[in-house]
Amino acid sequence: MISPAIEMRGITKSFPGVKALKSVSFSAYPGEVHALAGENGAGKSTLMKILSGVYRLDGGAVVVGGEERHFSHPLEAIRAGIAVIYQEFSLLPERTVAQNIFLGREPTRLGLIDHKAMNAEARRVLALFGSAHRIEPDTVVADLDVASQQLVEIAKAVSLDAKVIVMDEPTAALNEAECEVLFGLVDTLKKRGVAIVYITHRMREITRLADRVTVLKDGETAASFDHVPEPDTIVRAMVGRDIGDFYAAPATPQEIGEVVLSVRHAGNERLKDISFELRAGEIVGFAGLQGAGRVALAQAIFGFAPFTEGEVELAGKPARFTNPRDAIRAGIGLLPGDRKAEGLVLMQSVSDNGLLTARALSGLAGKADATPFASAEEMDKLLHELDVRAGSFSQEIKALSGGNQQKAIVARWLALAPRLLIFIEPTRGIDVNAKAGIYHLMRDLARKGTAIMMVSSDLPEVLGAADRILVMRAGELVAAFPRGVSEADVMLAATGEEAVAA
Amino acid sequence: MNTATLTKRPAWRMERYAPALLLAAALAIYIAIALSLGHTRFLTPEAAVSILNRSIALGITAVGQTFAILVGSIDLSVAHLISASAVVSSAIMNGDPAMMVPAVLAVLLMGAVVGTLNGLLITKLEVNPLIATLGMALIIQGCLASFHGRFGGSVPDAFQYFAYGEVLGLPVSLIVLALLVLAAWAVLRFTRFGSNIYSVGGNRDTARAAGIKTARVVMASHIICSLCASLAGLYLASRLKSGSPWIGTEGAYDLESIAVVVIGGTILSGGKGGIWGTVAGVIIFSLIDSIFNLAGVDAFAKQVMRGIIIVAAVAFYAVRSKRIVA
């Protein structure tokens, strides 16, 4: 009987305001792929960050090679043979590919970095993916496209020759062919006796790769399988209830109204010849791989990274905005995907966050608590209606859970009653109930006549919540589907494996 | 092969050449003015050496400051440390050549201690580097002033070799600065530590996740910065024969070294830049000084222009960036 390469027992971890992990146990054996599944915010990444020493655990034990270890620094985990491909890129954009791959452990000769050896070694590792020809070791990472960056991220972990490799959604940015290369690599590593922890939202990958599956839900172990069960079983364990009533009912034809936004042959550096329409009362989901240009499209409409060509109309008026402020004035709202970086003003109160846009559009010398759009009391009422859970709305928003933060940003836009509301990754890092809450909220808004554009990488969410689905690939709109399309069809369109007629 | 993403073409990175462009511009202006005024004497190799020789102290300090800024920190205590080093060294030497080695060691030790304290404040107590080093500056100033009066002394003639000696027609101090620059370049380019400085400056969390002991890197950078300041203090003591307690502040080495580093293309938030930019920045400063002297600009007009030049030079890089600064 072989002993596990790593074993985590009864791990607990809290962040201010969030109990991210509640007594989770997990293990991985040499030569196996252990899939870790769970919804956004279930705690998968947190569990792995504890394993890799990024976070310190609050309780429980980590056992590596039969010995209990308490990593207080990632270096110790690396030394113990644990490598991680992080979900958020952990690359330094200003440094070269080779420098990133060998970050902190550059090959040296006589104490000096051996750049030649480093580049050669980087090339060798990259060659494992068949991408050596595409990615030069001395290219600066900022000059690479998103998929290549993801490959560098993977190469960084693989080059460590670790006993345990954690892959946190490694294929999110890869196309089909690149995915296959990665899967081949996983097989090779497995044969070499490496223990692999594989986090993904794609059932297909679990079926293809995994030997065992653990499902996390709300920071707890929801299920553990010593085999690979049917996808439905996994999903049920993840979500904990029938998906049916999870999403709100779709729009009826009567509810769909006038054209709100019309984009014709628009484009910019990242977008090519985009044409589509959004109507009042409908929720349109935008699907695609990472880097397909969905966010770029949203930002172009919002005037943040404007279109350089084509025509855009909002409710019949020209609307090629060049900055967000104009777009907001005209009635467009946007909920950014990266809440922390682009949405929240973390040190301010919940109510300040809700009132931000209302204040931004009011006179600078106007009373802060009585803007023409909403007063402080009205905002508090709105926050109550949205069921934002906070000790008090004058507390710093930093301490709130992700879902509640998200709702506060929604409130920000509701106060302005926009014509078009763009949600980017609306439920990222949000628990199940809050998620359902957001879906119903979106539907309620649509019913009131708002057009909703939803950009999401969570395919089931797009399928479940949208009335219509547009698929993007490489900066272009490549397909349009009605509600009820299968996950496979969308994926195929997104990866470009097969031409799909609109 | 199917590429799902738009590949971004490698941009022509203007920033990489900006210090060279700025330097070339300064040089062109200098030459133009020298020619138009008929001062061809100022275009000889000796003149070049004398221009370079203008900014040895600033150069040494700026080399250290480059480390502090690259790692994402900053050091406002260098000016006071320079004063302290000059005063302490001349007090210890007190004209006695035998005390040269102990004095140098004592001063470098002092630099190391100050750097360590700065580093500890910033990494362990998480004090904003501006405040930590500003506080340290005040503390040094106080200590210096309280010992003042009891300190006199001067450096022995032998020690003045550092500032006034020549080897093969080149000033010793210039050679020292050149070696220091080369060493700094080698450290940043060829050692793991140098690479770690860029990583920590670029993104502390990423660096930590990759197994880099970030606190140590920050600390070491601050120690290097302080050691350089101490060396600059020694140089000034040697050049001025004795150390006066306002030597560092009157030269405004704190703000000037930061300005020079930033003009050299190292960004204030860290992780990007390098020593050659700093060298260009230092030479630009010397050239500006020489141009002003050549053209006979009066001291106040000089100041006005110097302020504008600093901002304009930094704007030259920054205006193209999309980053929101404050």
Added chain:
Amino acid sequence: QQLNFDDPAEFARQREMLTAKANGPEGEPWVQYYGDQMADTAQYKKEGPYTICFSNAGVNNAWRVTGWTNMQAEVKLHPEIKELIHVDAEGSDDKQISDIDDLINGGKCSVLIVSPNTTAALTPAVEKACAKLPVIVFDRGVNTKCPVTFIHPVGGYGFGIQAGEFVAATAPAGAHVLMLRIVPGVDVLETRASAAKRIFKEKGLNVIGEEFTEGDNAKTKSIVEDYLQRGSIDAIWMDAGATAVAALEAFEDSGLPLPIITGEDQQDFLMKWKAEGFKAIAPTYPTYQWRTPIIAAVKVLKGEAVPGPEWVMPQPSITAETLDQYVNDKMPPLHHAMCGCEKLPDYPAAWGGQ
């Protein structure tokens, strides 16, 4: 060597000089000198026109501004001077050393005038310059005898003596004296203070405090206010007069009679003195000494002898009797009255007067 700012021999020498009679024309103290030692300058004789180079420590205070204006005006009196090249070190020793280097390398200078930022620091640079051309040093000295001459008034002890003796003579024994100083550690200022302290001790005056004002009016006023809150002040002794008016205002604003005070020859102080008639003296560190280096330079280049290696000139103080001679409400507040500039070209406009 240990710096010594309290040298009894030098103290005595300067005390004597204050009352001695100077050589040279009456009423033109900028060409007067003590003693009779002259420097031979035949070796420097040269055909005109001359280019005079001047390495200035800085023009960073009102005293230096007045002096620098004097010097420029003096140049206008000498047609044989073609050009005055002025390089300003902005108060930095390091820069001044480079500046002197540049001037020597420029090769245009007939003579080099140096007003050193600090004594020790500039010594090597001046020595280097001496090897190439005649050098004249003024204001602060350098630790070498190589310059043709070193022009300066009596000195810091003299200043301290004049102010100290006035206080000692005017205030009763045991009176409270507050000493206001600019910064510690500057040689001329240290000697002023040590001379005064010596006198106060001799005369049994009670020095209640020695404070540093950094030449800042606001700080000066605050310090005096704080002292007044805690007790009385009979006399204020200052090592430099720029903040004298601020010190007096602290008394005024506290509704107290003005004390015995020692200031300097700034117009604002003299005006106040004249208006209020308090007991005061204004020792000077005369700005007319800025005229002398130009006069000396021309003489040197003509091969005429000049007082040397030191050219010590008188250092008068302004007293209640001579006050009227110096008060001039047309001049700016920080103008130094002992400038010897009244007859120079462009007076008073160039000095900022009306």
Added chain:
Amino acid sequence: MIQETVGSAKAPGAARGGRLPKINPVFFVLAALLVAITLSNPNFVEPTGYMNFLKRAAPLAILAAGQIYVIVSGGFDLSVGSVITLTVVGSSVLLNNNADATWWVIPVMYAVGLAVGVVNGLVVSYLRVPSLIATLGMMITLNGAAFMWSSGSPRGYLPETFRFFGRTNIQGIPLIQFLPVALLVLIVVGLCLFWLMHRTNLGRLLHAIGDNPRAAQMSGVPLERVRIIAFVISSLSAVTAGILLGGFAGVSTDVGVGYELQAITACVIGGAQLLGGRGSVPASIAGALTLTAIFTLLNFIGLPKPVRDVVQGVILIVAVVLATYRRNRAGGT
């Protein structure tokens, strides 16, 4: 003594543990210092004692109240000291010993301040030069300009009409006997700046852009305009401080030197977060009073200047360490 002061800063924070309504610890420190001053000099409770103190602190307090706008918005304004110099020197040139000119000279100086603030804001917003460098350049330039304007030393006196604001005490007020005009100015300016920062949209938007400029921009905040206004307010407060300082102490060229760092220090002691997002006008004013109180106290105890520098340095660091500690305990990462 030093230890005691620092200790009292810690005590209230530790005792409350973030439960009771948050009172900024700077107010306790200030109170403790005032008690200490009174103990070392009982005359301090006389009107002349504390009024002189307030009058003296007024310029720095106003400066800090302006600086906090820039700090909250995420920047620094190092140019304020040179704006003070420019105000005093420039006024002396423009007034040219003519008392009647005061009525137009003061508006002209405010116009100059406005221009300086606008340029700072434009350079930071549009040329994207970090404010540390932009305002450093401005500081150097303005210092040179002040000297150029006056050819090196002040050209005229500041007449009593000009000095009214900084020097005059309004006599015959019941209870307090007299009231310095400078204190009145501080109260008026303080209230205005308090209202603007804590009651208007501008104040909340300043907090937002300092907290997260990107998020603010995505929410429609006119980043550039708000940032420029912050710099303008800081510059105008510097002009006000310059008028008070010139009034208090008369004309000189050294006035204003070092005030930029003192103002930033005062804000930091008042709990402001460097790099933006958090800060309060009253606390910054209290920070300035604290700093002045420290100097006064050290003066009274007769500690020499060197010790004062060391104390200021230590206080600065300790204030920030305590603020960080308090914040970490209160939650957040």
